[in-house]
Amino acid sequence: MKSLHLNMYKKINYIAAVLVLFTGITAQAQVTSQSPYSEYGLGNVKPMVLPQLRAMGGISSGVFKPNGYNNINMLNPSTYSGINMATVDIGMSGTFTQLKQGSLAEKSFNASLNHIALAFPIKSGKSGISFGLMPYTQVGYEYTKTGKVDTSNSTSIYSGEGGLSKAYLGFGQQIGDHFRIGANVEYIFGNLVKSSSIELERAAAKYSREQDKNSIGGVNFSYGAQYEIPLGTKKRITFGYSGSASSSINSKRTYLASQYIRNGEDEGSFIDTLSSIEGKQTKLKLPLTHSFGFTIQRDNKWLFGADYRMGGWKKLAIDGVNQGLQDSWGVSAGGQYTPDISSIGSYFKRVDYRLGFMYDKTYIQRSGQDIKQQAITFGFGLPLAPSRYSVYKLNFTTEIGQRGTLTNGLVKENYINFHIGFTLNDTWFVKNKLY
Template identity: 45%
Template sequence: MIKYTRFFIIILLAVSAVGAKAQSTATTSSPYSRYGLGDIDPSLLPQSRGMGGIATAINKINNYNTINVQNPASYGFINYTTFDVGLYGNIVSLGQTGQTSVSNANFRLSHINFAVPVSRRSALSFGLMPYSEMGYNYKQSESSLHSGLPTDTNTVNYLYKGDGGLSKAYFGYGIGLTKHFYVGGNISYIFGNLVQTSSTEIPKLYGVLNSRIEQSNSIGGLNYDLGLQYSFDFENDTKHLTLGYSTSTGNSINSTASYIVSQYTYDSSGNQNTPADSVVNRQSAKSKIKLPQINHFGISYQYDNHYLVGADFTMGNWSNLTIGGTNAGFQNSKTFNIGGQYTPNNNALRNYFARVDYRLGFIYDQTYLNLNNTNINRYAVTFGLGLPLAPSQTLTTFYKINLSAEVGKRGTVDNGLVKENYVNIHLGFTLNDKWFQKYKFQ
């Protein structure tokens, strides 16, 4: 037990240090993160991601405690102190008609989650997870003959860049009102900064004043999640059919915006000089961001220590998103998730691979973006492994490494848009431990 505990502490410290450094810059490379609050990250651990993102009707998996933040009703099933920490990696290839594809890779800390049982059918959970990510950097060029400078043929560059993200610190509680009916809720604080710049440059024309507009939002506020699960048990409680529902309320959070316009030049060697004094530097009063209500519906069927299958359907009312009183112009989103896992023999003593959880899933996502009269859709297939480690000698501490991969595409090259081919990798370290035990001495 001690050696594994030390292992997890070392991993946590290393991950936290590297993750903090990684999160100081953009952790995604998608032009689609330019819109709204950036790419929204679902509150899922690698266990669920490997099964296509199913989570609404998930609680224990093979009698192993899992922290399912998407549906806080699941906390009521937790009977061991549970700790989960993870890493995230992303590789994106961007393609556009008539242009060479560009690839980028990113890495960060993905989550730190804890859960502690309070009673036989209730538990608390708290932690830190990403809420959204913004990261893009691209250029559009055209002859200045088309940009209001008829006497000059130098190329004009329009540069667009975004950086930052929002995080979600949460505290939740779930309880079983009966053996089969569980309810729960999260109180979350969403916070972070989003910075976007757009520049207009004529880099080959020496001495010309180029301009840059920087808009930033400092965001912070409370959000609430509610959930419920109802299960039906069969065959001596070894088989379970679970129905689940959860919602993220569409309340408002605070935002403080700034707007800065500056001018700068390039020297004769093509290097950018220090920007001159800001032409405009405006700090706005606090405004509100009206978040959308997001509804999750799920169903799962599990045969303990053998297999689990399930499906989720999510509706996001993104047409209600407003930033500073202005509607973001999004459409409502729809997401379908289907997946499951299979464990050949969870009790095998001499065959390690028979105790491994093998996961598979599929995702179809009609996102909230419609650009150039074209829906931006996402398709993906997911894979995952649950790799158990040897438990403690007292059989009160259990460890597992969860690995998942999502291979998919988003967008299209039609109508002047960009197609993304991506691979997302999630690695999680999970600990189940029996704390606060009362020992009896004879």
């Protein structure tokens, strides 16, 4: 009876922790990044992958089960069919960024809660469900440009903040011995706020400011499939596809153009509203995306895979206005090696060692230059002390990469991303027998 009470308390604690983190991550949608390239489109798009997949370059389409324990691969919901224990994954991330433009340089650091995901098997077997919350895009930038208006020096200030989050609920089903399908229903929500102002360096000068805010909330769909070919008793190759629909989701636009007086360093008083739009109901047209990939692996030993992805961002429109983006594409490759998953004498033989690479031609083009992003990734899956019915793992991942170029006066962004995730596999809904 005592063990039953302990198990119940343990489950209550897990659920409470999940709820607290869920609230925290919702608040995290307001945390901004520091990237001038987040000004365009919806901001910097965050891949919907957990740290254990990020460490392998972000491969996901063909990844099923790198080891015997469960991982949640929400980018390909067909993998939920392999969930055989209650699974929870929670994590956070931090980013060191260095921006360079000509001889100028600036450094910054941001950290936030990153994700929460849960998955459960369905009693009938060969099927499972998953739900969770993750960031989708992040906006955070501020920069100035100087010039002249008439005979006065002028300073234009541009800034943006906010981002979008994605809550999802998905189902996966295995059909036969080797084929799996699945789908997610996703609710995308958040605020994108962009503003600009022009200031003149003269006494009692007028200056103007524009602020454009889109409050977004709507439903999208993603889907995936995998086909597995056995290569023996312990080896297999898995081919996968995943994608997302081109949905139109709701957006409420608020726009304000106003004029102020500036007296020295003080903002002074409001003069006039030049133009305003209050709560205009609009639509945001999301892009159609596709990802194809494969993995080849020896169960509980090693895995290698690669993905190719593409997105139709050229058609992205907000309030019927095309955002001037281009279609994107990218590749990822990576793998994992576990020396001896059942080793008793050496802890480090049970560790998962991961390495990967990713390259993307993003949806941004400036001054005739495609803005490209590339990174080397690596990480570790550190097993924690298991119990009879539970498996615990800490996943650490580091991404070292860059975005942009110094050509034509553009900004080069060097970054180091750190991700940490805690993965739990537990038999929450299995009754213990008393003898």
